[in-house]
Amino acid sequence: MMIDMEINKLVQDAEATHPLKVSLRKETRYYTDFKQVVHTLAKKMTKEQIRDYLKNKLLLSQNYNQEAYLQSATELSVIVKFLNIPFSDFQYERPINGTNKNPECSVVSNGFIFNVEAKCPILPSKESLKSNGKQVLVYKNAGRAPNLKDAKDAFINMKIDLEKNNENLDVKQWNNKDNTMKDFLESAHVKFADYRNEKEINLLFVALGDEFSLQEWTNFLYAAQGLFTRNSFADPRNYSRVDAVILSNLRFRHENNEKVNGNAWNIDEAFVLFLCNQLRQANKKEAFSEILKYIHSYTSDVNNHQIQWTANSDFQYPSELLNVLKVISFIREVLENENKYLWLKK
Structure with missing residues (x-):
């Protein structure tokens, strides 16, 4: 040692x-x-x-190099997480049979096999949105628009109308990173073997930034044409070996380590969402139950959360609208009200 x-x-x-x-x-x-x-x-x-x-x-x-460091720090946090669960075998960067690629680690625990890959994307900088002292209004798509040309035309018209009525406003469109999520899934897919048994599960960890990035990347998977939906914009056969994606704010916690509560290296102290691939090769119910013994996820809490501004309304908001806002709403209305600050200290 x-x-x-x-x-x-x-x-x-x-x-x-x-x-x-x-x-x-x-x-x-x-x-x-x-x-x-x-x-x-x-x-x-x-x-x-x-x-x-x-x-x-x-x-x-x-x-x-900051980005290279954050990727390696993410991998290290994930590796250590699996070194801290009960295991009978642990393999670091060992190729899985049937592939010539190596994930971060493979773990055998209580008769189950967990194969693990980790990624930390480069996220758009909010500094890039500054606009010569003007107020900036950022427009984001939740999922993919059914017609790209119509969506672009609608944004341009909205931008013209809003800026015409407020000379101190600059309306900008946020770059959608769903292709990066697709690339991560496809890259992980080739590192994992085709279906072998119900007790082997393949996991992709993605380390993200602020609350908005957690909502945005959840939407990449489940919003319109999301990668884990039946009408995915990509071919699900190219990432069907990935059984689940685990989103966290690990990037933020490493990047802002002096300003966060607790241990920035420890994924158990981060905000985590465990998101199942509905298009995976097999059910693997037992394997999911086993891995969730060791990963503290807020997914069920988010799914069961009712957004406060809809609670006392007679209006029936479309579920498509509510679902693409739930992560941020849960963080602000539940966690922070319980004084659980998983981003910056208060």
Whole structure:
């Protein structure tokens, strides 16, 4: 096992802007929690594997790049999560039989096999929406429009009308990243084997940012032409091996580690949604029940949540409208009212 002195030396020698070096200098918990992460890796990874991960994937001996670091920090959080559940076998980056690709890890626990892949997308920057001191109104599609030309024309007309009546307003359209979600699913699909049995489950973790990104990426899966719906805009056969997607705010927590409550490395302290692929190859009911013993998800709470501004209304809001707002509503109306702040400290 790598001793703390060796970890400390690697971090001290890293570039000045590296988050772990910043944490060490400021004496925040991000670095001390990281050391516990490294000790956990020693359960099943060799000293050489750990040293290579820290130097090359976490960039402690490389030029620092934020996006590359966040991807590797995400992978590490997910790997450690599965090292902390009861297992009889754990394989790090070992190709699954029938493929020449390797997911982050494969775990055998209580007779079940969990194959795990992790991704951290580059998210659109809100800084890019600033507009010379004007107020910015951002337009987003929830899912895909049935006719792209009509949708573009409607946006242009709306933009013209709104800006004509308010010279201090700039209406912008948000870039839809559903193709990135499709790419993640298809990339994970080729790392997993075709259906073998009901006790093997394939999981894709995606680390996201603020509350709006969790809502947006949920919509990529379940809103109009969503990837997990029967009228998906992509061919479901190209990602049918992925049984579930686990969305979390891990990216935000790593990126803002000084400003969040708790341990930014620990996925159990993050906001998590466990989202089943309705187009998967098999039911795998027992495997789903088993994995959900170890993953704390807010999915059922979100599904059962009633948006407050509809509770006392006689108007019957369309379910399609309510469903694409539920995640944000649940976070604001339930979690924050219970003083559970999983993003910034209050």
